[in-house]
Amino acid sequence: MTIKPNALPWLALSGALIVLDQLSKAWAAATLQPEGLAHPVISGFLNWTLTYNRGAAFSFLANHDGWQRWLFSALAVVISIALVVWLARTARRDWRTALPLALVIGGAIGNLIDRMLAAQVTDFIDVQFGAWHYPVFNLADCGITVGAVLLVVFGLFGSHAADASN
Numbered sequence: 001m002t003i004k005p006n007a008l009p010w011l012a013l014s015g016a017l018i019v020l021d022q023l024s025k026a027w028a029a030a031t032l033q034p035e036g037l038a039h040p041v042i043s044g045f046l047n048w049t050l051t052y053n054r055g056a057a058f059s060f061l062a063n064h065d066g067w068q069r070w071l072f073s074a075l076a077v078v079i080s081i082a083l084v085v086w087l088a089r090t091a092r093r094d095w096r097t098a099l100p101l102a103l104v105i106g107g108a109i110g111n112l113i114d115r116m117l118a119a120q121v122t123d124f125i126d127v128q129f130g131a132w133h134y135p136v137f138n139l140a141d142c143g144i145t146v147g148a149v150l151l152v153v154f155g156l157f158g159s160h161a162a163d164a165s166n
Contacts, residue, residue, distance in 0.1 A: 007090040007098035017106030021139040022113060028124035028138075038126060049126035051136045054119065069119050076112040080105050096158045100150035107143030114140075 032039055032050035039048040054068065083101045090097045114121040123136040 005092040007087045007092050007094060007101070008084075009092065010087060010095075010098040010102040011084070011105070013099070013102040014106035014109065017103065017139065017143045018110045018113070021106070021110035021143070024139050025114065025122040025124070029122055032124055044130070045128060047126040047128065048124050049136055051123045052118075052120040053123055053136075054121075069115050073112055073115045076108040076115070080108050080112075083108075096150075096154040100147040100154065103143040103147030103150070107140040107145075107147065110138075110140030110143070 028048065028050050032048050035050045035052065037049065040046075041048060083105050087098060087101050087105075090101070092098070111121050121138065121140075123138045123141070125138060125142075126136045127134045
């Protein structure tokens with residue numbers, strides 16, 4: 001019986017995302033004062049704006065008494081463990097599965113670190129178009145979002161290309 005190499009080495013990408021996320025959040029907290037003040041990067045499109053989120057995406061449940069910290073932390077742990085198990089069962093060459101899983105794991109753990117250390121997530125990337133503003137986010141959120149989108153896209157459209165190359 002031959003053991004095929006699994007996709008666990010892709011966790012290095014998760015680790016790199018976690019490090020970049022934490023470094024960028026430390027930079028934002030130290031540099032972008034006061035909280036809520038927009039620092040234009042590309043006028044009318046991109047600002048660095050320091051905010052703190054005690055909830056989840058789009059500040060969901062942010063105005064509660066703190067129990068949401070533990071709920072979202074537990075979800076991040078459970079989801080990350082499930083995705084690591086999925087990676088362990090994925091062939092190393094299957095980058096269409098491994099890449100998105102690694103991004104989601106890195107993003108989930110990046111925000112988990114914030115929740116555990118500060119009971120809130122540091123956000124600073126502020127995208128706008130005219131008067132419209134997208135909720136402020138961070139690099140961990142980017143990893144989660146890009147990873148989830150790639151899982152869907154590769155799941156819907158990637159299997160035929162993957163089958164053809166094998």
